[in-house]
Amino acid sequence: MIDFITQPWSWYVAGILVGLTVPTLLLIGNKSFGISSSLRHVCAMCVPAKIPFFQYEWKKEIWNLFFVVGILLGGVIAANFLSNPNDIQIAESLKTDLAGYGITNYSNLVPLDIMNWESLFTLKGLLLMVVGGFLVGFGTRYAGGCTSGHAIMGLSTLQLPSLIATCCFMIGGFIMANLILPLILNL
């Protein structure tokens, strides 16, 4: 039992659980699943300017913030109490490739060799962490939803824009991982 908790869960277990979040939220409160929408609610709360985009009753959407804070707490719980003591398992060929870029630490979900405070102030770290984060935020707003919103909620409600967005997430991911990321890691 303890083994089951600490070892990584397989994609088919996780996929079903993630998918079931949509009907669960609909059943318990008629809420549509969304994560990045919380950014808008926080802005509507904190930005007093008369921007029409933020002029709505955010108090009715407070459930979304509870949900998002819950995700953060869940992450903290999983990382501190249910974490996998072993290294992350990835394909040997990928390990060989990554070792060429100086990535050899597999103790964390992110490679500590490049994701750390010192490298934040190098060009590589800045591109990976700050510029990457900005692009994720910008794209989310521009596309009217994040990867979760489109791929989980949008696809399950059979929306064509979400299908297009999800396909483009994948295409973008392939291009980034195969063509652009090697350039950045070589910096």
Place this chain on the structure above:
Amino acid sequence: MKTQTAPFQETTIAELTRQKDAICVNESKIEEKWYHNLKYLFIGIAFGIVFVKAEIISWFRI
């Protein structure tokens, strides 16, 4: 959207109700106490655990 009512026709209570039905409002009318939001917190916690445990947020997998 307006429902079709003949002009000068006397409006009955039943008709008023129907007019209200014709306007679709998706907003939930149920006023919930703040602690009802805790159920979303728990779903969020479960969701967060799944994301970490299945390594969905892992740099190596993404």
